Amino acid sequence: MFQLPKARRLVMMNILLRRYFVTRAKTSTKFASFSEVLPLQEKQFTGIAFPLLEVEKYLAPNLDTSSFHIFSPNHNDISKAEMFFIPSRQHPIDYFTSAVRIDHTPELLQPEVCFLGRSNVGKSSLIKALFSLAPDVEVRVSKTPGHTKKMNFFKVGNLFTLVDMPGYGYRAPKDFAQMVEPYLNQRQNLKRTFLLVDSLVGLQEMDHIAIEMLEEFGIPYVIVLTKIDKPSKRVMTNNVLQIQDFIKEKTHVCFPQLFPVSSIYFSGIHMLRCFIVHVTGNLILST
Numbered sequence: 001m002f003q004l005p006k007a008r009r010l011v012m013m014n015i016l017l018r019r020y021f022v023t024r025a026k027t028s029t030k031f032a033s034f035s036e037v038l039p040l041q042e043k044q045f046t047g048i049a050f051p052l053l054e055v056e057k058y059l060a061p062n063l064d065t066s067s068f069h070i071f072s073p074n075h076n077d078i079s080k081a082e083m084f085f086i087p088s089r090q091h092p093i094d095y096f097t098s099a100v101r102i103d104h105t106p107e108l109l110q111p112e113v114c115f116l117g118r119s120n121v122g123k124s125s126l127i128k129a130l131f132s133l134a135p136d137v138e139v140r141v142s143k144t145p146g147h148t149k150k151m152n153f154f155k156v157g158n159l160f161t162l163v164d165m166p167g168y169g170y171r172a173p174k175d176f177a178q179m180v181e182p183y184l185n186q187r188q189n190l191k192r193t194f195l196l197v198d199s200l201v202g203l204q205e206m207d208h209i210a211i212e213m214l215e216e217f218g219i220p221y222v223i224v225l226t227k228i229d230k231p232s233k234r235v236m237t238n239n240v241l242q243i244q245d246f247i248k249e250k251t252h253v254c255f256p257q258l259f260p261v262s263s264i265y266f267s268g269i270h271m272l273r274c275f276i277v278h279v280t281g282n283l284i285l286s287t
């Protein structure tokens with residue numbers, strides 16, 4: 001049977017894989033831009049633009065929901081923030097580099113935010129959704145859990161950097177010791193850490209370990225609830241309330257407001273873009 005030489009086979013496989021990932025990155029970008037969300041009917045609009053307010057609708061009226069409204073940009077702020085995620089010749093957005101050890105991380109002065117969470121929680125998908133207006137940015141979304149073992153740096157012009165951290169899973173202690181801990185401890189330009197938690201299952205043991213570490217180091221972080229298209233309204237509401245109570249009672253450096261997202265339907269993505277642009281010092285809210 002005809003067989004390709006090994007080197008050529010590898011090249012072919014690379015081309016096929018690239019094609020697969022790039023094609024995936026280009027599919028389903030409806031509602032990627034806020035301009036496509038604005039004309040929607042109120043219910044659908046709120047669900048995508050302000051998913052936390054959608055949850056609030058299902059709560060008892062006497063419940064204190066002040067933590068739902070701490071960061072509350074208006075439409076104009078959200079549209080302005082989106083401009084930072086649209087690439088141009090003067091403002092290139094691209095994958096920059098990867099690192100497996102802290103001493104391999106690039107020396108960048110621009111503000112940075114990083115994304116942390118269990119393997120399979122949806123980190124890469126979230127970064128892909130945030131960058132959906134820059135379709136040339138290649139973010140690898142793996143089929144196999146625990147694929148990301150590197151820190152991947154994405155530069156948004158010379159304004160800020162997004163870092164996809166290795167997922168903590170069964171290899172967590174090793175990855176944590178080698179990469180996550182020293183990065184969080186030493187990175188001078190780190191402005192905010194986003195801790196991703198699956199909205200279907202809520203806080204898991206591994207999440208608590210990450211929270212303990214963030215609290216111990218005093219690193220400001222925000223909890224992002226991923227895959228909100230999955231849970232029922234009841235499960236979603238329960239998990240939101242439970243996590244918000246936990247933040248209030250047990251944490252000191254966690255932002256009290258949750259950021260629910262669905263990377264498939266772009267729910268909460270516009271809001272999160274706005275928050276990132278804001279915490280990296282690139283946008284002062286008009287409200």
Ligand SMILES: Nc1nc2c(ncn2[C@@H]2O[C@H](COP(=O)(O)OP(=O)(O)O)[C@@H](O)[C@H]2O)c(=O)[nH]1
Nearest residue numbers: 119120121122123124125141142227262263264
């Ligand atoms: N339904 C749904 N699935 C998601 C969402 N985000 C990610 N996934 C799926 O969850 C799996 C893990 O996602 P990935 O981004 O690779 O997770 P990572 O290991 O944290 O980087 C993939 O099969 C994704 O397609 C989401 O918002 N909704």
Ligand SMILES: [Mg+2]
Nearest residue numbers: 123124142148
């Ligand atoms: Mg990943």
